[in-house]
Amino acid sequence: xxxxxxxxxxxxxxxxLMSLFAVGGGNAAVPEMHRVAVDVQHWMTxxxxxxxxxxxxxxxxxxxxxxxxxxxxVAGVGGAVVATLAMCLPTAILAYFVxxxxxxxxxxxxxxxxxxxxxxxxxxxxxxxxxxxxxxSDRTLTGALITVAAAGLASAxxxxxxxxxxxxxxxxxxxxx
Amino acid sequence: xxxxxxxxxxxxxxIASNPPSLIELFLAFAKxxxxxFGGVLYWARRGIxxxxxxxxxxxxxxTYALCHFLPGPNIVNLSFVFGSRFRGIAGGIAAFSGLxxxxxxxxxxxxxxxxxxxxxxxxxxxxxxxxxxxVGLLIATVFRMMTPLLKRRDLVGLLVLVAVFVAIxxxxxxxxxxxxxxxxxxxxxxxxxxxRAEDRAKDQAKP
Numbered sequence: 001x002x003x004x005x006x007x008x009x010x011x012x013x014x015x016x017l018m019s020l021f022a023v024g025g026g027n028a029a030v031p032e033m034h035r036v037a038v039d040v041q042h043w044m045t046x047x048x049x050x051x052x053x054x055x056x057x058x059x060x061x062x063x064x065x066x067x068x069x070x071x072x073x074v075a076g077v078g079g080a081v082v083a084t085l086a087m088c089l090p091t092a093i094l095a096y097f098v099x100x101x102x103x104x105x106x107x108x109x110x111x112x113x114x115x116x117x118x119x120x121x122x123x124x125x126x127x128x129x130x131x132x133x134x135x136x137s138d139r140t141l142t143g144a145l146i147t148v149a150a151a152g153l154a155s156a157x158x159x160x161x162x163x164x165x166x167x168x169x170x171x172x173x174x175x176x177x
Numbered sequence: 178x179x180x181x182x183x184x185x186x187x188x189x190x191x192i193a194s195n196p197p198s199l200i201e202l203f204l205a206f207a208k209x210x211x212x213x214f215g216g217v218l219y220w221a222r223r224g225i226x227x228x229x230x231x232x233x234x235x236x237x238x239x240t241y242a243l244c245h246f247l248p249g250p251n252i253v254n255l256s257f258v259f260g261s262r263f264r265g266i267a268g269g270i271a272a273f274s275g276l277x278x279x280x281x282x283x284x285x286x287x288x289x290x291x292x293x294x295x296x297x298x299x300x301x302x303x304x305x306x307x308x309x310x311x312v313g314l315l316i317a318t319v320f321r322m323m324t325p326l327l328k329r330r331d332l333v334g335l336l337v338l339v340a341v342f343v344a345i346x347x348x349x350x351x352x353x354x355x356x357x358x359x360x361x362x363x364x365x366x367x368x369x370x371x372x373r374a375e376d377r378a379k380d381q382a383k384p
Contacts, residue, residue, distance in 0.1 A: 019249045021353050023360070026250040027315060031345050032352035039349075051295065054308035055287050057315075061210045061280020062217050064250035068281045072288035080285045084277065091249025092257035092273055096266075099243055099258045113371065117363040118246050120334040121356065123322050124341025130316045131346040137308040146306065150313025155320050164310045172306020173299060 007075045008082050010041065015067055015086040022091075023118055026064030028125035031132050033070065043074050050136040058165050064088065143177045196263040197231060199271040205229060206256050206275030217252045217276070225259065232259075253277065333370065337363050 014036055022029035030053070037043045044052065052073070056066035064087060071083025138144040150164045171177060197205065209220040218241075226237050244254035253276060260272030294300050326334045337359065344355045 018352070021248060021356050022250070023246075023248050023356065027318070029352070031349070035349060035351070048295070050308045051291065051301075051304045052288075054304045054311050055291060056284065057311035058307055059280065059284050059287055060212065061283070062250055062252050062276065064253065065277075065280055065284045068284040069288045069291075072285055073292070077285060080281065080288065084281050088250060088253045088273070088277055091247065092254050092269070095244055095247045095249065095254035095258050096261050096269055098247060099240070099261075102243065113367050114246055114364060117367040118360065119322075120326065120331075120337040121341055121359050121363055122245075123319060123326070124338040124359075125345060125352075126315065126322070127319045127338070127342045128344075128346030130312060130319055131342070132349075133308075133312045133315065137305070137312050139305075143305070143309040146309040147313040147316070150310040151316040151320070152313075154314050154317030161314050164314065165307050168306040168308070168310030169303045170306070172302045172304065172309075175302055177302065177305045177309060 008078060011071055011074055011079055011083045012086045014041075015071075015083050016090055019087045019091045020094075022087075023122050023125070026062060026066070026087075027129050028122050029064075030066070030129035031125070033066065034132055034136075037070055041074075043070065046136055048073070050133065053133055054137075058169075140177055142171065146171060146177065197229070199264055199267060202260050202264065202268055202271040203275035206260075206272045207279045210276045210280045221252060221255065231263075333366055337366070 018029055018032055018036070021032070034049055038046055038049050052069045053066060056063060056069055059065065065084065067083045067087040068080045071079035071081070073079070075082070134144075134147060138147055146168050150168065153159055153164060154161060168177075205224055206221075209217055209224045212220045222237060222241075225231050226234050232240070240258060241251070241255055244251045244258060247254055253273065256272040256276040257269040259269075261269035264271065291300075323338070325331075326338070341355060341359050344350045344359075345352065
């Protein structure tokens, strides 16, 4: 198929569709991004995907901007723009229409039921993201220990996450990971 | 409510007479986005509710909950819904672009640097270390979100959670297929459980 050979079109179709199923936020879609970018389309290696995830977490802004990085990888600046818009704009417009609809009929019980039902699905998705990324990133014992320490600190304290990322970077630079 | 009502009440934002302009919307969301390391939600709430007082805490929670149960990146959805409340579609676009454009430019520059220097040994090592910490942060977020389910001993919810985890994380099945099964199932179960709880409450109310 000709349309498959144009990477921009593939990016738009892939992320546009993916965003509609990304219930529970950007990080919930990480396993699907991994499956498509590494296993299906072969846009990047396992290692590059872990690197790109690290960059997207380190950079300021919504974590969903990992798609900007993937888009740039595939097709330069044009790819970055298309991937970002495909992932963010359709659902934002959907949210706009739904919020207008719901503000008119807030009596219904369905929004509450649907919301409660989606919570376990979205947490399940996010834990799958954590698992897949841990397999890709934690290649040494030190690496696994950094992950455990960061998870513990971030759960138990109000420390700014930036410091944990910085500490991970320093340990990595020292050649310990 | 009179202005000298009890101090516990946060003064309601004067939305009707002083809505933010398009430029204010763009700048406010750009600021939140650039402050947000490891998630923008914390900064968005601080900016909208505490600094600008564009929404009360309850209004913010309701808007966020709506954006959470819709697909797509929550905070991005929130920016569009929030902006459109004040200035229609143009306001939505202003807030959305403020949130997305400045960080996306930074991400693009970082991607270019990575492609250029990605083979440098030092950068590789740094990124490998950062990636391990980043996964830890993600796992911590999962724990925080799971706490209410554990506290309520919501066995059905936890079962759905584990099933989705195994299907996506371990078996690596396609996302769309898993969700098309898991979401309707979860909605059906939740609906059935609530009805049962209501029926039981009615039975107990009877003499």
